[in-house]
Amino acid sequence: xxxxxQHPSWVICKSGTSVKIExxxxxxxxxxxxxxxxxxxxxxxxxxxxxxxSKATYEQGVEKDKFLINHASLTLxxxxxxxxxxxxxxxxxxxxxxxxxSNEQFFGPGTRLTVL
Amino acid sequence: xxxxxxxxxxxxxxEGAIASLNCTYSDRGSQSFFWYRQYSGKSPELIMxxxxxxxxxxxxxxxxxxxxxxxxxxxxRDSQPSDSATYLCAVNLAGTASKLTFGTGTRLQVTL
Numbered sequence: 001x002x003x004x005x006q007h008p009s010w011v012i013c014k015s016g017t018s019v020k021i022e023x024x025x026x027x028x029x030x031x032x033x034x035x036x037x038x039x040x041x042x043x044x045x046x047x048x049x050x051x052x053x054s055k056a057t058y059e060q061g062v063e064k065d066k067f068l069i070n071h072a073s074l075t076l077x078x079x080x081x082x083x084x085x086x087x088x089x090x091x092x093x094x095x096x097x098x099x100x101x102s103n104e105q106f107f108g109p110g111t112r113l114t115v116l
Numbered sequence: 117x118x119x120x121x122x123x124x125x126x127x128x129x130x131e132g133a134i135a136s137l138n139c140t141y142s143d144r145g146s147q148s149f150f151w152y153r154q155y156s157g158k159s160p161e162l163i164m165x166x167x168x169x170x171x172x173x174x175x176x177x178x179x180x181x182x183x184x185x186x187x188x189x190x191x192x193r194d195s196q197p198s199d200s201a202t203y204l205c206a207v208n209l210a211g212t213a214s215k216l217t218f219g220t221g222t223r224l225q226v227t228l
């Protein structure tokens with residue numbers, strides 16, 4: 001159990017375009033999901049907390065109008081990078097709490113975004 | 117002071133030896149602690165969680181927590197080349213709800 005998937009696994013886009021990344025909990029329901037970003041040789045930085053049926057909570061310094069998060073169901077959260085620029089190129093990873101009362105977070109496989 | 121600190125390494129140990137990875141955290145009120153393993157180019161994989169002082173063992177892995185000293189460690193017994201990865205310490209800092217704060221990770225190299 002506690003499998004989290006992401007799609008796509010990698011994407012290359014032109015500067016100025018928008019990219020949508022999907023995060024799904026495959027075998028459990030996730031009322032809360034988290035979106036992280038990781039630059040090369042750096043640690044994970046939390047971008048936002050995605051709550052099913054309500055607005056996401058963004059970390060300080062993260063532009064909510066640029067990184068749109070939608071958590072429309074108990075198994076799906078999406079992150080849309082709008083008007084992407086080369087500096088947005090990074091490894092984007094989502095996570096969710098596993099089933100049960102544990103507060104362990106399980107990560108999706110990540111999406112590598114390259115903006116040309 | 118960083119909220120969660122780890123030595124970046126690399127930590128090099130020979131195959132079969134014990135690898136010891138350490139992590140300190142700033143907030144004394146923190147309650148939940150996690151170790152993740154991350155292979156290059158991949159996402160983190162949960163290895164251990166620990167919530168109370170003392171040791172917690174799972175196979176070749178032992179997590180140790182000392183809240184008074186504000187450190188958590190991970191021991192890997194009988195290290196294998198496949199254990200070569202970056203190990204991330206994550207802490208649910210007090211007052212941050214369910215969010216995790218990650219250390220920068222320690223790169224472990226297990227040599228033949």
